[in-house]
Amino acid sequence: MTTAEPMTAPIPSFDDDEEEGGRKLVLICSKGSLDMAYPGLVLANAALGEGIEVHIFFTFWGFEIINKKTMGELKFVALGNPATHMPNAVMGLPGMTAMSTKMMKKQIADLDIPEVPEFLDLIHESGGHLWACRMSADMMKLTEDDLYEGVEGIISATDFMELSAGAQTIFI
Amino acid sequence: MPVATMQGREIHVDEEGFLTDPSEWDEELAKQLATNIGIELTDRHYEVLRFARDDAAEQGETPTLRRMQAVGGFPTKELFQLFPKKPAKKLSYVAGLQKPVGCV
Numbered sequence: 001m002t003t004a005e006p007m008t009a010p011i012p013s014f015d016d017d018e019e020e021g022g023r024k025l026v027l028i029c030s031k032g033s034l035d036m037a038y039p040g041l042v043l044a045n046a047a048l049g050e051g052i053e054v055h056i057f058f059t060f061w062g063f064e065i066i067n068k069k070t071m072g073e074l075k076f077v078a079l080g081n082p083a084t085h086m087p088n089a090v091m092g093l094p095g096m097t098a099m100s101t102k103m104m105k106k107q108i109a110d111l112d113i114p115e116v117p118e119f120l121d122l123i124h125e126s127g128g129h130l131w132a133c134r135m136s137a138d139m140m141k142l143t144e145d146d147l148y149e150g151v152e153g154i155i156s157a158t159d160f161m162e163l164s165a166g167a168q169t170i171f172i
Numbered sequence: 173m174p175v176a177t178m179q180g181r182e183i184h185v186d187e188e189g190f191l192t193d194p195s196e197w198d199e200e201l202a203k204q205l206a207t208n209i210g211i212e213l214t215d216r217h218y219e220v221l222r223f224a225r226d227d228a229a230e231q232g233e234t235p236t237l238r239r240m241q242a243v244g245g246f247p248t249k250e251l252f253q254l255f256p257k258k259p260a261k262k263l264s265y266v267a268g269l270q271k272p273v274g275c276v
Contacts (some may be wrong), residue, residue, distance in 0.1 A: 009176030010189035011208045012265055014258050049237060051257030061241055113276045114238065122238060125248040 006019055014051075024053040031172065034074040034116075040065075040172045041119045048126040055167070056123070057160055058151075059133035062172075063140060066148045071117050076104040101166035103147030117148070119134060123152035131155050131163065177205060193224065197268030205266045209245055213266075217254055222247055222268045234264045234272040 012110040025047045031042040038054060042172055043047040047054045064070045078084040090096065105115070114122060125128065134156045146155060155163070175182050176189075176268055179201060184192045189208075202221055206213045213221075223244040227235045237260050240246045246258075255262035259270050 007174060007176050009178050009183060009208075010174070010187065012188045012190065012261070014209060014262065045276055049258065049260050087200060111276075112239070112274075119276075122248060126237070127249075165214075172205050 021137075022053060022166075025055070026149070026167040026169040027054070027056045027061035027162045028169065028171045029056055029058050029065055030060050030109065032061030032070070034076040034101060036114055037065045037074055038108070038113075040170075041123065042113075043170065045119070045126065048128050054128040054163050055131060056128065057131045057133065057155075057163075060136050061112065063132065063136050063142065063147075064115060066116055066120070067142065067146060067153055068148060069146070071120070071148060072115065074101075074116055076101045076165075093158075103161065106170070120148055120150055123136050123151075125157065131160070189261055190270055194228065194233040194268050196219075197225070198265075201268065205268070209262060209265065211266065212254065213264070214254075216250075220244075220251065220254060220263060223261055224269060228269050233260050233274075234260075234267075234269040236260060236272045236274045236276060247270045252267075253254075 025044070026054050027040045027044055029037070031037070044054050044056055058066050064074055077097050078086055079088055079096070080116050084091070084100070091100070108116075113119075118129070129147070130151045132142075132144075132151050132154045137143070137154045144151065147154075175183055176185050177183070181196075183196050183201070186192050188189065198220075199218065202218075203213055206217070211217070220240070223246070224235055224240065227239065227243065235244065237248055237251060238272050240251060240263075241248050251259040251263065255266070
């Protein structure tokens, strides 16, 4: 093959300089079910891989995701969820939540996506910041000892305002 | 698909500059690719690159950071140090692989 002008290979920009200005993402995780834990974790992990500063604020039922007692045991409830296309009369029967949780966990594992505690480890190791809501902690009578080790602190709504200044914020 | 000249030979790359034919890669070329994005390769970098390439050859796709840790044993934190800010993309570029396609 003859090429008249050998070209220089393009170099991916990776937008390193842009990042110095600091894109920042804040995710508010407010739900405690298995299916609602993943969107926040997946987005946080993806953002970290792009060099974006990430903070996750866990509030209300979102505490299930960082409570050491529950983080590995999140459930998926099909009852009342029309997207499962299953009749409520069936999904309300005893044992159905355990079954649908098991099925969803298997689908997630088949995609080689980690379980919640391991996912938190991954985010923590990638430099993601985890925060817990003060009011929720007080309501549920939980302290930092009850929470996943990577949680940096229990903070107030006012602290959250400072933390999220200039960030893109997503409520889940 | 652009054909570029690097180190005196023709290399097939995509629009962004990622190699499209992993067999055109060698460790000398890696050195230049790394220099292009401001990284100086150490022995540890090469260990990462070799694993990523072997795994990609076996699996047919570039390993994600999670796989690099779970299967390759390279701690995520370390990958962020070796390939700052965007480890998955940067290491695939230097390894002569495509960007990973998985979400996690």
